[in-house]
Amino acid sequence: MLGFDSGSLTPHRATFVRRLSEMAGAYQDGAAARAILAGGDDPVIYLGYDGDVPEEPGHLLFRTTIINPGTIGSEFFMTKGHHHVRDSAEFYLGMSGMGVMLMESRDGKFAAERLLPSAVVYVPPGWAHRTVNTGGTPLAFLAVYSGDAGHDYASVERSGFSRRVHRGQAGAELRPEASSQGGPGGTAG
Amino acid sequence: MLGFDSGSLTPHRATFVRRLSEMAGAYQDGAAARAILAGGDDPVIYLGYDGDVPEEPGHLLFRTTIINPGTIGSEFFMTKGHHHVRDSAEFYLGMSGMGVMLMESRDGKFAAERLLPSAVVYVPPGWAHRTVNTGGTPLAFLAVYSGDAGHDYASVERSGFSRRVHRGQAGAELRPEASSQGGPGGTAG
Numbered sequence: 001m002l003g004f005d006s007g008s009l010t011p012h013r014a015t016f017v018r019r020l021s022e023m024a025g026a027y028q029d030g031a032a033a034r035a036i037l038a039g040g041d042d043p044v045i046y047l048g049y050d051g052d053v054p055e056e057p058g059h060l061l062f063r064t065t066i067i068n069p070g071t072i073g074s075e076f077f078m079t080k081g082h083h084h085v086r087d088s089a090e091f092y093l094g095m096s097g098m099g100v101m102l103m104e105s106r107d108g109k110f111a112a113e114r115l116l117p118s119a120v121v122y123v124p125p126g127w128a129h130r131t132v133n134t135g136g137t138p139l140a141f142l143a144v145y146s147g148d149a150g151h152d153y154a155s156v157e158r159s160g161f162s163r164r165v166h167r168g169q170a171g172a173e174l175r176p177e178a179s180s181q182g183g184p185g186g187t188a189g
Numbered sequence: 190m191l192g193f194d195s196g197s198l199t200p201h202r203a204t205f206v207r208r209l210s211e212m213a214g215a216y217q218d219g220a221a222a223r224a225i226l227a228g229g230d231d232p233v234i235y236l237g238y239d240g241d242v243p244e245e246p247g248h249l250l251f252r253t254t255i256i257n258p259g260t261i262g263s264e265f266f267m268t269k270g271h272h273h274v275r276d277s278a279e280f281y282l283g284m285s286g287m288g289v290m291l292m293e294s295r296d297g298k299f300a301a302e303r304l305l306p307s308a309v310v311y312v313p314p315g316w317a318h319r320t321v322n323t324g325g326t327p328l329a330f331l332a333v334y335s336g337d338a339g340h341d342y343a344s345v346e347r348s349g350f351s352r353r354v355h356r357g358q359a360g361a362e363l364r365p366e367a368s369s370q371g372g373p374g375g376t377a378g
Contacts, residue, residue, distance in 0.1 A: 001307055001308055001309065002282065002307045002308075002309060003307070004307065009309070051309065051311070053278070053311060058276055058277045058278060058314035058315075059277075059278045059313070059314060060249075060277075060278040060279070060280045060311075060333065060334070060335070062280055062309070062311075087247055088247045088248075088249075089242070089247060089248045089249040089336070090249070091249045091251055091333050093191065093282075093331075118190055118191045118192070118193065119190055119191075120190060120191060120198070120240065120251070122240065122242060122249075122251075124248070125247035125248060126247075142282075144249065144280050144333045145249070146249070146335065147278070
């Protein structure tokens with residue numbers, strides 16, 4: 001059963017929690033991240049629930065994720081982002097809150113789609129993907145993916161995404177990785 | 190975007206419609222089915238929308254299905270039911286209405302799960318599956334499955350499921366295929 005407001009999944013096989021200390025390097029403003037941690041705080045960036053399915057070929061894994069609202073510097077809370085080890089698609093359904101899905105292909109194409117309640121976002125095979133909470137409340141969503149997809153976080157840790165989502169004067173803004181002060185990115189969600 | 194009340198999916202690549210004439214042989218009471226068709230009626234049993242995704246390995250197909258309320262004789266409107274050609278799982282999410290998922294493995298194990306709004310029903314690899322609308326309103330649900338799953342309707346047409354869902358005095362009842370008048374099946378939904 002899905003709890004659309006809370007992001008809950010019952011029953012579930014496991015829960016997962018990602019705190020800032022596990023992904024501080026993912027944010028552009030490393031000094032802001034280090035300052036939070038040095039102050040003794042280690043906020044939960046996101047958490048979620050894994051469906052009770054074996055991680056094997058032929059199966060479909062499903063999980064819910066809840067990204068808390070907040071920023072590191074001006075960059076919105078987000079997932080680490082990953083490629084699949086075996087290029088395969090992922091199906092997303094927005095449950096509550098407001099966010100954006102960043103997608104980037106191995107040859108450098110970029111796309112962003114709004115992740116809103118009842119919105120379907122499809123990540124094609126071979127595209128790295130990262131979800132970002134651009135709202136003031138938790139962002140909850142469902143993901144369904146192949147049992148043998150596998151998660152490759154390392155390549156995203158190395159190269160990142162070409163755009164980041166910051167809180168700007170007009171709301172959420174997509175900004176190129178190279179710039180910390182805005183640019184030709186456009187509005188994200 | 191999913192329309193949870195109506196079962197709509199936008200955008201979609203295609204729509205599909207299944208009328209009684211395409212599946213009259215699936216119902217236990219063949220005489221009742223033939224009488225409806227002979228009377229000039231050919232009701233839509235179910236219809237739905239396919240997401241805009243290529244039917245290829247690595248992709249995940251998704252569709253919504255809406256089963257109308259009704260019975261043929263006393264047997265509730267249902268899908269044809271199918272195996273996947275390549276044994277692979279299917280993820281279901283109830284959107285609106287009330288129903289039941291029938292599942293049967295190739296070695297004859299049987300299971301039934303309620304399909305209600307927000308309910309997740311997981312069909313493991315290798316299990317044939319059929320959805321049944323046991324309520325008085327349309328039953329809408331989402332399905333996600335592997336791009337190379339394929340649909341094998343013929344084996345279900347040959348052998349059917351070992352249980353059927355009929356309207357009984359106490360509501361929906363699971364009845365063994367051999368009996369048209371009830372038996373040790375239990376209550377379905």
